[in-house]
Amino acid sequence: MGGPSTQAELARQTGLSTATVSNIVKIMLDSGLASTEPITSSGRRALNVRLNSNGAVAVGIDFGRRHLRVVLASLSYHVIAEESVALPLGHQAEEGIQAAVDLLAKLLDESGVARTAVVGAGVGIPGPIDRRSGTVAQGAILPEWVGINILQHLEERLKIPVFVDNDANLGAWSEVTWGQHTGVSNLLFLKIGSGIGAGLILNGAPYYGNVGITGEIGHATIHEQGLVCRCGNRGCLETIASTTTMIELLSRGEDRPLTPADIVRKALARDSATLRVLDDAGLAVGRALGNVANLINPEVIVVGGPLAGLGDLFLDPIRRGLVRHAVPVIGETTKLSMSSLGDRAEALGAAALVFQHAGIRKT
Ligand SMILES: [Zn+2]
Numbered sequence: 001m002g003g004p005s006t007q008a009e010l011a012r013q014t015g016l017s018t019a020t021v022s023n024i025v026k027i028m029l030d031s032g033l034a035s036t037e038p039i040t041s042s043g044r045r046a047l048n049v050r051l052n053s054n055g056a057v058a059v060g061i062d063f064g065r066r067h068l069r070v071v072l073a074s075l076s077y078h079v080i081a082e083e084s085v086a087l088p089l090g091h092q093a094e095e096g097i098q099a100a101v102d103l104l105a106k107l108l109d110e111s112g113v114a115r116t117a118v119v120g121a122g123v124g125i126p127g128p129i130d131r132r133s134g135t136v137a138q139g140a141i142l143p144e145w146v147g148i149n150i151l152q153h154l155e156e157r158l159k160i161p162v163f164v165d166n167d168a169n170l171g172a173w174s175e176v177t178w179g180q181h182t183g184v185s186n187l188l189f190l191k192i193g194s195g196i197g198a199g200l201i202l203n204g205a206p207y208y209g210n211v212g213i214t215g216e217i218g219h220a221t222i223h224e225q226g227l228v229c230r231c232g233n234r235g236c237l238e239t240i241a242s243t244t245t246m247i248e249l250l251s252r253g254e255d256r257p258l259t260p261a262d263i264v265r266k267a268l269a270r271d272s273a274t275l276r277v278l279d280d281a282g283l284a285v286g287r288a289l290g291n292v293a294n295l296i297n298p299e300v301i302v303v304g305g306p307l308a309g310l311g312d313l314f315l316d317p318i319r320r321g322l323v324r325h326a327v328p329v330i331g332e333t334t335k336l337s338m339s340s341l342g343d344r345a346e347a348l349g350a351a352a353l354v355f356q357h358a359g360i361r362k363t
Helices: 007-014 018-030 093-111 150-158 167-177 243-250 260-268 272-296 312-325 328-333 342-357
Strands: 034-041 044-051 057-063 067-074 079-086 118-125 162-166 187-192 196-202 300-304 335-338
Touching: 007 018, 007 044, 057 093, 057 342, 067 093, 067 342, 079 093, 079 342, 093 118, 093 150, 118 150, 118 167, 118 342, 150 162, 162 167, 162 342, 167 187, 167 196, 167 300, 167 342, 187 272, 196 272, 243 260, 243 272, 260 272, 260 312, 272 300, 272 312, 272 328, 300 312, 312 328, 312 335
Parallel strands: 057 118, 118 162, 187 300, 300 335
Antiparallel strands: 034 044, 057 067, 067 079, 187 196
16 A cells, blocks of 8 residues: 555555455554545545554653653554653652653654554553552652542543553563563562562563552561651661662762762772662562562562662672572572663553553564
């Protein structure tokens, strides 16, 4: 098919019956591979059929505390366009949503993808999502977003089907679809950032529990008398191993507060205080993981977030903690690795979520 044609023209060009052409076009429209536009042909109203050059396209949107990333992905898991922009710390939900609407329009425009080719958007939020209502629940890293019905807001603004999920769940899903662990049925993705959360793939599917709030491993108690956590308890894993805590511990005596990238840089330069903080954090992470691994026996545990660039420097203490606290056979057989998807994991997982809901497997 060259440019857009009407169904009558397609039947003439191909020698197929108009009924057959109509059936094929319907299938292509349903799967997002083609779109139609009304025209007048020989004085009669008709529909022009246009092939969508990229076929069905899924949008992946990842909202962070300070960033927004949008990707456009094709049916064959090819990234068509991708861009990340900064969001102000403490931004309101409406501000973030507007930025996503604008960035999506820009990417569609620049890549020449028709809006009609978009089958849906997956959206990642750094916080628990109550699946009964589609709202962001208490405990989110984005407190300004709590109680907002993100699903409804985004569907109104984007005018496409929207699927919302927690960012760690999307990280897990991206590892088994885009990442190095395609086909793994039991995987735990641990996101270590300003907060700590886990996403679970069990028996090949994301695990959502009863109301959708799972993987809150950041609030596993490590030290009964430890620091008070943002959740109100004491000594949670986050009070030892989140990047927020590491930054607090390591910024003393510095001219400005460190960033996660500074932690990676200083650790790679073998700064002894940084290595000590990472060792303490890694052991605590491994201990929490050991308890979870005893319960669900994952094949792989993937660590993601801004410290993924540390590689074995951070994986080694995590492994020691895991081996110490898991039963021996689980400690020995559970593979532990850093995410290879970096800060793209959540947005890619969000796009893959759309294909999952549309029943489209990776080709
Ligand atoms: Zn806590």
